[in-house]
Amino acid sequence: MTVIFSKKCELGLQAVLFLSAQKAGKKFSASDISKELDVPREFVSKVLQTLTGSGIVGSQKGKSGGFFLDKSPEDVRLIDIVMAIDGLEIFHKCVLGFKGCSVSEPCPVHNKWGKLRDETYKMLSEETLAELRDKTVNKINSLKDLTSIS
Amino acid sequence: MTVIFSKKCELGLQAVLFLSAQKAGKKFSASDISKELDVPREFVSKVLQTLTGSGIVGSQKGKSGGFFLDKSPEDVRLIDIVMAIDGLEIFHKCVLGFKGCSVSEPCPVHNKWGKLRDETYKMLSEETLAELRDKTVNKINSLKDLTSIS
C-alpha cells in the first residue's frame, strides 16, 4: 500500500530527484539507478521510459548511454512527474469516494480535505528541483549509507 | 485510482456514514445499502463483515435482519473505520516512497508532508459521527437525488 501515489510514480519521483542531485548532464544506466534506489532494474527502466515520453528525462542508447535529466532543474517541479505518471485525478476526487461530491453537495469532510488537497498540490508545485537540491543531495547520500550497511 | 484509502475503506466509510444518518438501531440489508450508495451488494456485505469484526457495525441474521451501527455515534470517528479496514500504515510511510525516511534522514518534502499527514489524521479523528450528523444527512439525501435522476 502506498500513501497517495502509485509505486511507479514514487519511483519516478525518486529517480528524478536522484538525477537532479548529480552533476548536470551526467548519464546513469537503469542499473546504476536501480542500485542507488534499491529497486528492480527493469522497473526503473520502464518508469523512466514514461518520463522520457514527457520530456523530463532523456535517454541515450548504445554503449556509455543512459538516462539523464533533460530539463534544467529550475524548470521541473515534483508535480510535473506526478502529472506524467499518475495524472491529476486524485486532486479532483472525493477522499471518501462519494459520487457527485462538490461544493453544493459536499461530503462531511469536503471542506477540510479540500484545504489539505490544495496544500498537497502546493507542496509538489511551489519548489523546483533546483530549490530542493540541498535536501535532495542529503537524502540521496543517506541512501548510500543504508545500502552499504545492509 | 483512489485518493488515499482503498475502495474497501471508502465504501466502509460511506456505509457507516449512511447508517449514522438513519434512525438509531434501525437495520438495513446489504441490498438496501448497496442501492443507496450505488455499489455492488456483495461488496457492501463483505466490507461490513470486516467492520462487524471490529465491533463498529452489528449484524443480525435471518429474516428482517441486516446491518446496524453497533456503537453510539458519539463513540465512533472516521479514523476508527480507516483503522479497521486499511490500518494506519499510510500515516507512517514516506509520501515519496523513500526507504528510511525519518526526521534525521528526511526526504525533500518530509516536513511539509508530515504536517499535512497530521492534519489529515486530525480531520478523521477530531469529530465523531454524532458531530458530523447534519453534514452526513445532507450528503446522504443528495445521493438519493442522484440515483432517482439517473
Add this chain to the structure above:
DNA sequence: TCTTATTCAGACTCATTTGTCTGATTCTAA
C-alpha cells in the same frame, strides 16, 4: 414445526498494477 428470507464466511474470478523478459535498435570504439 416448517418455510422463507436473510446474513455469514470463505472460496473463487476478474481487473489492475507491479514487475520481468526478450528481441530489436543504436551507439561507441577498434
Add this chain to the structure above:
DNA sequence: TTAGAATCAGACAAATGAGTCTGAATAAGA
C-alpha cells in the same frame, strides 16, 4: 565496417486488490 555493449520498447508474467458466487447457518413468522 564490424563487433560488442548497452538501452529501448513492448510483450509477457506475477502479485495484489476488487468484486462475485455459493452453501451453510440463522431467525422470523405462518
